[in-house]
Amino acid sequence: MKLTNLTTSFAVAAIGTLLTGVILVAENQWAVIGALLAAAALSIVLARLKIGMVLASVLNESSAWVALLIPLGGVIIGFALHEEDFVLMMLATVLIYGLACVGLTIQFGYAGVINFAGAAFFGIGGYTAALLGEWGIPSLLIIVAGGMVAAAIGCILILPVLRTKGHYAALITIAFGLLFRSFLEVNHTLGGPQGLKVEGASVAGHSLLDGIQLGSFQASFYLNYVLLALGVFTICFILARNLEKSWIGVNFDAVREDPIGASVFGVNVAYWRIMAFVIGNFVIGLAGAIFAMMQNFIAPSNFTFSDSLIMLSIIVLGGLGNLWAILPAAILVVVMPEKLQEIGEFRILVFAVLVVLVLRFRPSGLFPRALRKFRREVAQ
């Protein structure tokens, strides 16, 4: 790997971080539109020119340290904007949705197990956090418990999913997402349509509701949640990336591309599907628990079918199976509607049209996943 490649890639990453910051801060509509146009230009440049290939190969082929670019960029943005409550909340939301999408990528991008109930597993994590929060259990344990409960409920749902395929499997997850929402609406112990209050997180005796104070430096308490989400996101990102590079990832690819062929070669298709579904739901549940703690309040309307669609749109818009693409896509999907208040009422319509156009004219997403270079990986 040449030094020039590294420098150009690092420059692109820095521009990306800068653009993210500008999009997050900009309040003027024209500034937002300008930054979006710049981002679009950047993505076209990356897609067309050699620099894009260089970047992709640096991101995909270097060892795990390259993933530390994410916390680096996140910390820089977070501390630069440490007083802006709303901006930091959006940044944390992007990271949390991104985390859920890492889970969906493991399920759908790697192993090809479809899941239209992302928001339901997200909600299971959130409601677990709400119920356990009352008992004074340490927050980090609660987050893990959110993931465990989501994974456990996913273990039941995997049975019908394994027996069916294609559209039939899609229906099962859609039906589960809808029944989860109706269940929450009518169940009074879970708060019914009004929802539940959630205890805020506290790490090592320090409540995350108190902002960091160091001398004259005073930060919004949302910065704590940005750091928490950033930490969990980075860990899951690196683990998922290692999963993809390992022999497990090769098995996932085989199961996704050709289940029959894979089973002929002795790959246990059902085993890997269960594995991907459970790991993915665990990650989605983690994200849901952090989301609930940050919001301090959850209601069934946070976990609708449209939210599942939003998560799937993120992974499809970014490029199915490409972990790196989750972040730009999540920024586009989560931040853009909040920023373009001018279009206000029309934002869901604009969003729907945007997704339809991308799927119609660029079906593999904005940053398609690179082909696995199997020979080189084996040589390592």
Added chain:
Amino acid sequence: MAILFEYLFNGAVLGIMYALVAVGFTLFFGVLDIIKFSHGDVLTLGAFSGLVSFLALQSLGLDLPVVGLVVVLAAACIVTGAVGALIGQAFIIPMRNASGFNILLMTLMIGTGIREAIRLFYPNGANPKAFPALLPKTPIEIGGVFFRLDSIVLLGLGFGVILLTNWLIRHTKLGLAIRAVAQDGDTAQAMGIPFKTIVLATFALGSALAGIAGVMHGIYYSEINFSVGLLLGVIGFSAAVVGGLGSIWGAIIGGFTFAALQTLWVVVFPDASGYRDVFAFTAIIIAMTIWPTGIIAERYSERV
């Protein structure tokens, strides 16, 4: 006993509506092997265009009982048929080699677009709209059981439309072409069947059925709401899948099964009627575990 018959009857009216939506899904799946999820919102569009045509008639002073119903149904069918064919032409046919998941997500988003467009562009569209009572709601007593006249007519209308569709598919040249395309598109094309025209005709036909279902929904509940299409679409899809995609009779069985499940729950647990949909969807998931490809399974063999 009388109340049981009333439940049964209301369940049947729901069932015929679900069946009409499900037949659309099954037709689309038959010709192109795709799921067109914008179907539910096309249904809403049909109901709203029926409403608009009725308001137009009213302003002309032509809102006579039978004429009103016929015009409203015709307007709904024409609009939904045209929109269904348009979606097929612009988005689905060019994408038919893409993965099924992409088409599913894309049509879901098209549906969201239609739903939002109705909410934003129909005057005061975010609130429920009163649907005109095109049929008299006089109660009729048969053997101690009271039925609403409009429900009886709706049930008859629904069965009539389904029988007509079945006749169209089984006994006309168009139906023969649709079945040929469903069986094997390439061979059908080689036999001189205009593939694209037939696919578009199928889309128009299926969507027109959704238009009728939309008007029926409006008359039955006396109101129409921009978001009714999402749940009806999912129910119709479930019905089609449970019955077995690609089979018209499967879709009808599925529609009535779903309505029966909902009604059964309300009859057995009247206090917990909120859990109606939870029960119905759980039952659907269990049914799918037992019959992974629907009750009337698709006939196919997998070539390796």
